[in-house]
Amino acid sequence: MKIIISHDVDHLSVKEHIFKDLIIPKFFVWQFIEFYKWNIWFMELLNRYKDVFLNKWNNIKNLQKFNLENWVKATYFFWMDNALWLNYSRKQASYFIHYLIKNWADVGVHWINFNNLKRLEREFKNFQEISKVEKFWIRNHYLRQGKNTKEYIEKSWFLFDTTDLIEENYEITKKGELYNIPFQIMDWNLFNFNQKWFNLEEAKKYTINLLENAIKNNQEYFSILIHQRYFSDSFKKWKEWYIWFVKYCKSNNYEFINYKKLCEK
Numbered sequence: 001m002k003i004i005i006s007h008d009v010d011h012l013s014v015k016e017h018i019f020k021d022l023i024i025p026k027f028f029v030w031q032f033i034e035f036y037k038w039n040i041w042f043m044e045l046l047n048r049y050k051d052v053f054l055n056k057w058n059n060i061k062n063l064q065k066f067n068l069e070n071w072v073k074a075t076y077f078f079w080m081d082n083a084l085w086l087n088y089s090r091k092q093a094s095y096f097i098h099y100l101i102k103n104w105a106d107v108g109v110h111w112i113n114f115n116n117l118k119r120l121e122r123e124f125k126n127f128q129e130i131s132k133v134e135k136f137w138i139r140n141h142y143l144r145q146g147k148n149t150k151e152y153i154e155k156s157w158f159l160f161d162t163t164d165l166i167e168e169n170y171e172i173t174k175k176g177e178l179y180n181i182p183f184q185i186m187d188w189n190l191f192n193f194n195q196k197w198f199n200l201e202e203a204k205k206y207t208i209n210l211l212e213n214a215i216k217n218n219q220e221y222f223s224i225l226i227h228q229r230y231f232s233d234s235f236k237k238w239k240e241w242y243i244w245f246v247k248y249c250k251s252n253n254y255e256f257i258n259y260k261k262l263c264e265k
Helices: 023-036 042-053 060-069 090-102 117-131 149-154 187-191 200-216 233-251 259-264
Strands: 002-009 075-078 106-111 137-140 173-175 178-180 221-225 255-257
Touching (some): 002 259, 075 090, 090 117, 106 117, 178 259, 187 200, 200 221
Parallel strands (some): 002 075, 002 221, 075 106, 106 137
Antiparallel strands (some): 173 178
């Protein structure tokens, strides 16, 4: 079994949202709902609130350090336009894109304009200019798709699209030169209050079940997504699940590869 891991970069700081959107007040409400439903402890609630005031929504360096220590070949997705609560500047993104490239990670576009070909191409060119990478990969923010989305991607010179979340009947396809590589687990779906809302042990069992089914079905690849922001002690379950997942894969001699290696194969 070959494991593909990716990380979406939705936020680089708390400050980028001040006077620009409502994500901070909404965040306070969402976290209180989690506490009210006993999904998190009081101290975890306080830590999440504290992170806002301390401007601690960026865990890229700690996450990549962990990945390197465990030979995880991860891919990070950055946005190249402003919308849907994605507000960090391209200058901010540039620093971390080059930091990750220097630290043996791959990078791609966390694109927004799923219904606008010209703006999608602008996202592509902006990322190409910043990263100095000629060919790269794409994932749509919020996994949205419109009538012409796939056609737009095919016209925009990306190596692959990894927008689809498919838990079962997993299949990697290729149309022309473009690979479509779904992923099977997203952290948000495991632990968010309006999704499955698992505790840690339930999330582990769910993950093992998907892995075992994949092996029974002779599935060669298994792909997951965890957002860099949640590799934090303030999101204890999320971080512990990811650490457990990596160690579980290592103990079972699964191989960590990235999207690039899969496409080159």
